[in-house]
Amino acid sequence: MRKKAYLLVILLLLVTMTLAACGQDSTQEPTQTTTGNQSSRSTLEVVKNRGYVIVGVNSKLPGFGYLEPDGSYSGFDVEFGRALAAAIFNDPNAVEFRPLSAKDRLTAVQTGEVDVLMRNTTWTISRDTSLGLNFAPTTFYDGQGMMVRKDSGINSLEDLDGARIGVQTGTTTELNLTDHMRKLNVDFEPIVFEDLDSVVAAYEAGSIDAWTTDISGLASRQATLADPNAHKVLPEVMSKEPLGPVVREGDDQWYDIVKWTIFATIEAEELGITQGNIDSFMNSDDPVFRRFLGVEGDLGTNLGLSNDFTVNIIKSVGNYGEIFDRYLGPDTVFNLERGLNDLWTNGGLMYAPPFR
Amino acid sequence: METKMEPPKNTIGIIGWLRKNLFNGWFNSLLTIIFLWIVFTVLYAALKWVFVTADWTVIVVNLRLLLVGQYPQDQIFRVWLALTLVSTLTGLSWGLWKGTIGNLAIALGASFLILSLFPFSGEVKTWLLVNATAIGLGYVLGRYFPILRKPTAASWILLFPFIIVLLRGLGTSWLPIVGTNLWGGLMLTFLLAIVAIVFSFPLGVLLALGRTSKLPLVRYLSIGYIELIRGVPLITILFMAQLMLPLFLPEGVTLDRVLRAMAGLTLFSAAYLAENVRSGLQSIPRGQYEAAQALGLSNFKTTFLIVLPQALRAVIPILVGQFIALFKDTSLVSIVGILDFLGIGRSIVAQPEFLGRQREILIFAAAIYFVFSYAMSYASRRLEKSLGVGER
Numbered sequence: 057m058r059k060k061a062y063l064l065v066i067l068l069l070l071v072t073m074t075l076a077a078c079g080q081d082s083t084q085e086p087t088q089t090t091t092g093n094q095s096s097r098s099t100l101e102v103v104k105n106r107g108y109v110i111v112g113v114n115s116k117l118p119g120f121g122y123l124e125p126d127g128s129y130s131g132f133d134v135e136f137g138r139a140l141a142a143a144i145f146n147d148p149n150a151v152e153f154r155p156l157s158a159k160d161r162l163t164a165v166q167t168g169e170v171d172v173l174m175r176n177t178t179w180t181i182s183r184d185t186s187l188g189l190n191f192a193p194t195t196f197y198d199g200q201g202m203m204v205r206k207d208s209g210i211n212s213l214e215d216l217d218g219a220r221i222g223v224q225t226g227t228t229t230e231l232n233l234t235d236h237m238r239k240l241n242v243d244f245e246p247i248v249f250e251d252l253d254s255v256v257a258a259y260e261a262g263s264i265d266a267w268t269t270d271i272s273g274l275a276s277r278q279a280t281l282a283d284p285n286a287h288k289v290l291p292e293v294m295s296k297e298p299l300g301p302v303v304r305e306g307d308d309q310w311y312d313i314v315k316w317t318i319f320a321t322i323e324a325e326e327l328g329i330t331q332g333n334i335d336s337f338m339n340s341d342d343p344v345f346r347r348f349l350g351v352e353g354d355l356g357t358n359l360g361l362s363n364d365f366t367v368n369i370i371k372s373v374g375n376y377g378e379i380f381d382r383y384l385g386p387d388t389v390f391n392l393e394r395g396l397n398d399l400w401t402n403g404g405l406m407y408a409p410p411f412r
Numbered sequence: 413m414e415t416k417m418e419p420p421k422n423t424i425g426i427i428g429w430l431r432k433n434l435f436n437g438w439f440n441s442l443l444t445i446i447f448l449w450i451v452f453t454v455l456y457a458a459l460k461w462v463f464v465t466a467d468w469t470v471i472v473v474n475l476r477l478l479l480v481g482q483y484p485q486d487q488i489f490r491v492w493l494a495l496t497l498v499s500t501l502t503g504l505s506w507g508l509w510k511g512t513i514g515n516l517a518i519a520l521g522a523s524f525l526i527l528s529l530f531p532f533s534g535e536v537k538t539w540l541l542v543n544a545t546a547i548g549l550g551y552v553l554g555r556y557f558p559i560l561r562k563p564t565a566a567s568w569i570l571l572f573p574f575i576i577v578l579l580r581g582l583g584t585s586w587l588p589i590v591g592t593n594l595w596g597g598l599m600l601t602f603l604l605a606i607v608a609i610v611f612s613f614p615l616g617v618l619l620a621l622g623r624t625s626k627l628p629l630v631r632y633l634s635i636g637y638i639e640l641i642r643g644v645p646l647i648t649i650l651f652m653a654q655l656m657l658p659l660f661l662p663e664g665v666t667l668d669r670v671l672r673a674m675a676g677l678t679l680f681s682a683a684y685l686a687e688n689v690r691s692g693l694q695s696i697p698r699g700q701y702e703a704a705q706a707l708g709l710s711n712f713k714t715t716f717l718i719v720l721p722q723a724l725r726a727v728i729p730i731l732v733g734q735f736i737a738l739f740k741d742t743s744l745v746s747i748v749g750i751l752d753f754l755g756i757g758r759s760i761v762a763q764p765e766f767l768g769r770q771r772e773i774l775i776f777a778a779a780i781y782f783v784f785s786y787a788m789s790y791a792s793r794r795l796e797k798s799l800g801v802g803e804r
Contacts, residue, residue, distance in 0.1 A: 117762055
């Protein structure tokens with residue numbers, strides 16, 4: 057008995073020792089993941105010293121951010137993180153992706169845990185002003201839609217009187233739905249779920265009559281339903297959802313870099329420059345191309361980057377249209393229309409200010 | 413001369429058992445038939461789904477992701493090495509102590525051998541066989557060298573910190589640092605659970621002693637801590653750790669996300685553990701303290717030599733129950749964006765080719781959680797038996 061108790065004391069001691077050892081481990085941690093002191097050093101300096109940029113992403117959003125079987129991240133949002141890495145380091149892989157949840161994403165930007173957030177975040181005035189955040193140009197214009205069964209006889213939101221509507225809890229979607237239906241004076245029964253998979257499962261099982269989320273989400277899920285043609289998306293759009301990158305307020309240079317990285321992909325599409333044909337433009341005499349590609353002028357150095365940062369971006373990830381097509385376009389299961397996300401010259405909203 | 417009469421045929425054997433237990437009377441016969449029908453329908457639907465409807469390629473393709481997350485491919489040998497160490501020690505303990513650990517070792521070795529029959533890559537097969545061999549070798553060594561008892565016990569204790577260092581690396585060219593942001597899958601689930609269990613245990617014991625202490629300051633601090641934590645759901649604590657903690661830290665300093673989750677789980681579990689241990693402390697009769705005092709033992713010796721060993725023995729079932737709950741509770745970290753086993757599963761469902769395959773993922777996850785929880789509960793039952801809990 058005595059021996060056993062003796063052993064127990066030793067055990068307790070050893071455990072405390074490992075506790076202490078791990079305590080040392082954790083004191084080293086901050087020095088490693090320090091993301092910089094904004095008052096003394098600019099974000100760009102910190103990122104350059106670190107050797108890679110930290111991007112907050114969604115790890116569970118089909119088409120926009122997910123893990124590949126080999127452990128790498130893929131998706132539309134993720135690709136803009138690679139573009140940023142290419143702009144700074146001329147290496148699309150000089151980036152670390154941090155999966156963030158809808159609830160902790162904005163805190164992660166505020167505390168500097170991530171340098172930039174690229175995680176389908178809706179640009180709203182309260183987020184922009186009261187949370188100390190800055191929103192870079194919108195990379196994807198979304199809106200809230202509603203999916204119903206074709207044989208349900210529902211053709212507009214007004215027909216949903218008395219219907220059971222599935223919605224994901226804790227999102228702007230839920231609030232929009234309530235607001236919009238109250239405006240239309242339609243009585244409905246909201247059925248809230250923790251995640252979208254459950255909403256879709258309930259809809260397929262027939263326990264709800266309709267479900268709502270962003271139109272891109274509706275389209276991507278429709279492709280996975282047992283019979284995609286038995287469902288339709290109602291024509292009404294209930295909200296505006298401009299989704300784009302977010303950075304912390306207070307470092308204008310960093311904000312500019314993120315902004316013009318996005319613009320560069322849009323401008324490249326407008327100029328017809330793609331990942332494949334970019335080399336043929338390098339010797340162009342047209343001053344527009346020469347300035348954009350950094351052959352002349354100092355647009356890049358003014359940002360704190362190299363003059364050919366646009367070339368690095370396009371060579372690594374392609375122009376906006378190429379990124380869109382790769383993850384959301386006709387060759388993917390989502391088969392999304394460009395719609396609002398087409399260039400302004402084609403009737404969309406994608407518009408880059410002049411590179412001059 | 414007496415004649416031996418055989419008992420009537422329909423009262424012995426299977427038929428007899430059936431008649432006696434399932435069909436004794438019209439009511440029980442009806443019940444039996446109805447339940448057989450229900451069991452058959454459910455089983456048929458379940459088996460049909462598992463073998464016909466379900467598409468398990470999503471698991472096969474993403475198996476590595478589910479098990480070790482984004483741990484770099486060229487460093488994966490470290491995970492295998494860690495597993496091999498566990499296997500070796502399990503084998504050694506089997507040879508040294510037999511009993512429960514032996515059954516677990518056999519189950520582990522058998523799983524390795526069965527898994528090695530699956531069409532994995534050569535590297536994986538080699539490692540699986542290495543692990544099975546390690547168990548066997550350990551057994552032989554332990555069997556013939558009982559002198560290894562103390563080193564083995566010490567190795568078990570040193571194993572965990574060693575594995576952490578092995579997985580994280582030293583920053584040298586041999587063992588480059590692999591940041592915790594790349595840890596994931598089942599491996600991370602285990603690490604979270606083990607860290608929480610290992611660290612919350614001493615903390616909980618100290619809190620329990622503190623709560624029963626005669627010093628008012630210590631007692632009230634312990635009570636305050638325990639009641640505060642027990643009054644808050646775990647998910648709130650995890651959110652606090654992820655959202656609020658960074659705001660209190662000095663500008664520019666950020667703590668590792670996984671570390672924050674580990675801290676949250678540990679602090680939470682410690683409060684509950686303290687109450688469990690306290691219930692054990694209260695079960696010790698007053699006479700034990702008095703006898704210890706009569707022998708002239710100091711307070712420290714009374715606590716650590718007389719009271720605690722008996723108290724802890726009494727609460728083993730509760731403690732293991734809590735550890736099992738904690739193991740499953742680690743899945744909550746997937747809500748705060750950490751890619752543990754369940755978190756990885758939820759992220760796999762977002763792969764375009766596997767959209768809508770969440771059923772397969774969730775059932776696979778449930779099966780894995782069940783296997784390990786059951787192993788823990790089995791070990792605890794055997795441990796209780798060998799210590800004679802509830803028998804004396």
